[in-house]
Amino acid sequence: MTMATAVKTQSQGRRLDLQVIGPIIALIALILIGMALNSNFLSYANITNVLARSAFIGIIAVGMTFVITAGGLDLSVGSMAAFVAGLMILVMNVLTDTMGVTLPVILLGIALALIAGVIAGLINGLLITKVGIEAFIVTLGTMGIYRSLITWLADGGTLSLGFEMRELYRPVYYGGIMGISWPIIAFVVIAILGEVVMRHTAFGRHCAAIGSNERVARYSSIAVLKVRLATYVLLGLLVGFAVVMYVPRLGSASASTGLLWELEAIAAVIIGGTLLKGGFGRIWGTVVGVLILSLIGNILNLTDFVSPYLNGAIQGVVIVLAVVLQRKSAADR
Amino acid sequence: MSAVNTAPSSAPILALSGVTRSFGPIEILHGVDFALRPGEIHALIGENGAGKSTTMKILGGYLDPTTGEVTCDGQSVRFVNSDAAEDKGIVMIHQEFNLAEDLAVDQNVFLGRELRRGWRLDHKAMRSRTADLLTRLQCRVDPAAKVNRISVPDKQMVEIAKALSRDLRVLIMDEPTAVLTERECEILFTQIERLRAEGVAILYTSHKLGEIKRICDRVTVLRDGTMVKSAPVADITEEQMAAAMVGRDLSDLYPAKPVAGPDTVLEVENLSVPGVVSGANLVLKRGEVLGIGGLIGAGRTELAEAIAGLRPRHGTVRLLGHDLPAGLVQAAVEAGLAYLTEDRKGAGLLLDKGLRENLTLPLLHKFGKIMIDRKAEEAALDKAISDFAIRAPQRSMRVGDLSGGNQQKLLLAKTLLSDPQVVIIDEPTRGIDIGTKQQIYALIADLAEQGRSVIVISSEMPELIGLASRVVVMHGGKIAGELEGDQVAEGAIVRLAMGLGEHQEEAVA
Numbered sequence: 052m053t054m055a056t057a058v059k060t061q062s063q064g065r066r067l068d069l070q071v072i073g074p075i076i077a078l079i080a081l082i083l084i085g086m087a088l089n090s091n092f093l094s095y096a097n098i099t100n101v102l103a104r105s106a107f108i109g110i111i112a113v114g115m116t117f118v119i120t121a122g123g124l125d126l127s128v129g130s131m132a133a134f135v136a137g138l139m140i141l142v143m144n145v146l147t148d149t150m151g152v153t154l155p156v157i158l159l160g161i162a163l164a165l166i167a168g169v170i171a172g173l174i175n176g177l178l179i180t181k182v183g184i185e186a187f188i189v190t191l192g193t194m195g196i197y198r199s200l201i202t203w204l205a206d207g208g209t210l211s212l213g214f215e216m217r218e219l220y221r222p223v224y225y226g227g228i229m230g231i232s233w234p235i236i237a238f239v240v241i242a243i244l245g246e247v248v249m250r251h252t253a254f255g256r257h258c259a260a261i262g263s264n265e266r267v268a269r270y271s272s273i274a275v276l277k278v279r280l281a282t283y284v285l286l287g288l289l290v291g292f293a294v295v296m297y298v299p300r301l302g303s304a305s306a307s308t309g310l311l312w313e314l315e316a317i318a319a320v321i322i323g324g325t326l327l328k329g330g331f332g333r334i335w336g337t338v339v340g341v342l343i344l345s346l347i348g349n350i351l352n353l354t355d356f357v358s359p360y361l362n363g364a365i366q367g368v369v370i371v372l373a374v375v376l377q378r379k380s381a382a383d384r
Numbered sequence: 385m386s387a388v389n390t391a392p393s394s395a396p397i398l399a400l401s402g403v404t405r406s407f408g409p410i411e412i413l414h415g416v417d418f419a420l421r422p423g424e425i426h427a428l429i430g431e432n433g434a435g436k437s438t439t440m441k442i443l444g445g446y447l448d449p450t451t452g453e454v455t456c457d458g459q460s461v462r463f464v465n466s467d468a469a470e471d472k473g474i475v476m477i478h479q480e481f482n483l484a485e486d487l488a489v490d491q492n493v494f495l496g497r498e499l500r501r502g503w504r505l506d507h508k509a510m511r512s513r514t515a516d517l518l519t520r521l522q523c524r525v526d527p528a529a530k531v532n533r534i535s536v537p538d539k540q541m542v543e544i545a546k547a548l549s550r551d552l553r554v555l556i557m558d559e560p561t562a563v564l565t566e567r568e569c570e571i572l573f574t575q576i577e578r579l580r581a582e583g584v585a586i587l588y589t590s591h592k593l594g595e596i597k598r599i600c601d602r603v604t605v606l607r608d609g610t611m612v613k614s615a616p617v618a619d620i621t622e623e624q625m626a627a628a629m630v631g632r633d634l635s636d637l638y639p640a641k642p643v644a645g646p647d648t649v650l651e652v653e654n655l656s657v658p659g660v661v662s663g664a665n666l667v668l669k670r671g672e673v674l675g676i677g678g679l680i681g682a683g684r685t686e687l688a689e690a691i692a693g694l695r696p697r698h699g700t701v702r703l704l705g706h707d708l709p710a711g712l713v714q715a716a717v718e719a720g721l722a723y724l725t726e727d728r729k730g731a732g733l734l735l736d737k738g739l740r741e742n743l744t745l746p747l748l749h750k751f752g753k754i755m756i757d758r759k760a761e762e763a764a765l766d767k768a769i770s771d772f773a774i775r776a777p778q779r780s781m782r783v784g785d786l787s788g789g790n791q792q793k794l795l796l797a798k799t800l801l802s803d804p805q806v807v808i809i810d811e812p813t814r815g816i817d818i819g820t821k822q823q824i825y826a827l828i829a830d831l832a833e834q835g836r837s838v839i840v841i842s843s844e845m846p847e848l849i850g851l852a853s854r855v856v857v858m859h860g861g862k863i864a865g866e867l868e869g870d871q872v873a874e875g876a877i878v879r880l881a882m883g884l885g886e887h888q889e890e891a892v893a
Binding site for chain 2: 247251252253256257259260263264266267268269270271272273274330331
């Protein structure tokens with residue numbers, strides 16, 4: 052019997068290793084392919100471009116990792132981002148009329164984006180925890196609501212920040228320190244904080260416990276509803292933060308802003324090895340997942356080997372493959 | 385009752401001879417002989433864990449005997465699965481119904497054996513045949529009604545109709561009345577007697593001895609996997625049945641009983657949980673081990689969970705002089721009350737996580753301020769492993785891979801981590817080998833010795849008698865009586881648990 056147990060744990064250890072390094076191997080393979088196909092791939096400009104563009108989805112995906120780890124889901128983040136961006140632009144334009152093109156307007160805009168994100172997350176979370184509606188249904192509903200609201204706010208077109216204000220706000224996306232742009236720095240900081248919270252705090256442990264078995268969590272005197280609510284609020288806050296980084300990039304928001312972000316964020320979380328059914332999550336995996344998804348797009352854009360129109364198809368294959376690998380290891384158990 | 389009792393002489397339809405059954409190294413059934421005859425209602429009774437369900441499952445084709453023989457119509461048979469048994473007209477109705485709740489009654493009756501007309505389903509034929517079956521059972525359910533819309537006894541009738549739809553010869557019923565009200569029971573009894581008159585052999589289990597006396601023809605008593613008595617119901621009294629079910633010696637499995645102190649630690653007043661517990665009162669002294677007995681479903685777990693804040697409740701719970709708010713587990717834990725669940729795998733431990741994560745889960749805020757102090761966690765695990773003699777081949781292994789006994793010890797360690805003054809332990813030794821049982825009993829006595837107070841809920845009579853100096857017995861959601869000192873005996877507990885009322889006043893007084 053001891054023999055059997057030993058063998059079992061051994062094979063488990065090996066599988067765990069593969070699960071751990073799987074996404075990293077895929078990322079390295081992608082980088083090698085990119086290097087082979089285009090000499091510009093590793094250039095400063097390209098790397099900065101890829102990372103800065105991944106930052107929005109990446110910041111959101113960090114929050115999504117907590118939601119999914121606790122056994123939840125949020126489909127509304129893409130629309131939420133668009134709506135918050137539209138709201139922020141509208142308010143900043145109004146404030147510019149009275150306060151002029153000044154820093155306080157930007158600070159107020161940022162505060163508004165963060166608060167709006169928190170409130171949106173709170174609405175999702177309360178409907179899921181207090182009213183007790185399934186997360187899929189709630190966020191499918193709010194997804195439609197926010198998408199429709201931003202279309203209505205923009206009257207079917209585009210909401211743009213005033214030109215001078217755009218110039219003032221621009222450095223938040225394009226500036227940086229020591230050649231590293233702000234969105235990348237923000238993404239790195241949030242990813243590191245997220246990893247620490249997930250692995251080393253009671254909140255992270257509680258999320259995993261709830262996703263693993265909600266009853267056990269409840270019987271272990273964990274405030275299940277509060278923790279679950281907190282994951283949605285955290286995600287909302289991070290959506291607001293992503294918007295703060297996103298608005299200075301184009302200075303506008305429209306009905307197509309943030310389209311499919313929710314799916315990209317969820318895909319990144321899953322590719323990174325977090326279980327869709329909850330119970331186990333890792334932030335660094337999500338970061339790798341985000342990078343894999345954006346590198347696929349980038350490589351296709353840099354080469355004329357495969358049409359960039361096939362980007363979605365290749366991403367889809369990667370997502371399915373990642374889930375198949377997860378399923379396999381679960382079945383072995 | 386015994387009007388059409390032609391049975392005893394006829395040959396059995398289904399019989400076990402010398403059947404044993406082992407799970408892993410542990411033998412659960414030791415050579416059982418059992419026969420079901422046409423037109424006879426045969427009761428199978430015994431304490432929880434005596435081997436009733438195993439016997440039923442072997443008869444119903446759900447389990448194979450390890451040794452021994454199952455015969456059907458005198459021929460030795462080995463059922464591949466329950467479907468093979470059902471093809472022979474042997475049907476088992478589980479306590480939890482096997483019905484697809486969202487389908488209609490007729491769809492359920494013919495589930496998996498749908499009648500067809502060419503490649504299309506023959507809805508009309510299925511509906512009319514279901515209607516015929518239900519009429520035969522005098523059940524007025526519309527065959528087109530969805531199962532989740534009909535009452536519990538009607539569901540039972542649908543199960544029986546399902547059984548009748550294939551030439552029913554043997555019906556095995558696992559505690560059919562556990563979920564029924566008294567009136568619903570009457571309807572069921574009429575139907576069972578009708579089936580008996582039609583020559584169906586019926587196996588009937590129940591904890592309610594009065595019922596057995598009333599409707600059964602023959603009773604067989606199992607104790608610890610052995611058949612200890614088999615007699616016509618007419619020749620045996622309810623008291624004799626109860627005595628046959630229990631009657632075993634207590635070995636030195638149990639430590640000396642601790643002596644309770646004078647001061648009251650926990651007071652429960654007029655506690656009710658809608659639908660399951662009504663008007664329960666309890667008092668627990670310092671250093672006392674109080675037992676709560678009663679049948680499964682008597683409301684013991686619900687009472688405990690309500691005290692621990694895991695269920696909504698009415699009434700007051702006072703711990704060390706402070707009222708505990710209802711429905712707040714955290715408050716109860718902080719005040720010094722911990723509850724160890726009976727559902728180790730479903731509510732106690734995270735099976736896919738390691739020992740450390742499980743141990744510290746309820747008390748993470750005590751391990752580090754913002755970041756979890758992993759060293760402190762490891763130290764706590766070290767202490768738990770040595771204090772509770774947890775045997776884990778590897779510290780990092782999944783808790784689901786531990787043996788039941790080690791899981792239980794880990795769960796105990798986890799529950800006691802908050803250093804509670806009052807511990808409620810629900811089924812402390814369910815599914816655990818005898819060696820670990822003894823360790824857990826010693827632990828419980830130790831806790832009381834240290835001045836803590838323990839409530840032990842158990843379905844195993846010897847456990848209650850061996851551990852508790854005072855036992856409260858529940859029946860039907862109410863506290864049926866209290867036994868103290870020498871009164872704590874199997875017969876008295878069983879009588880109270882079965883709702884045999886005559887001792888109630890005496891016990892309360």
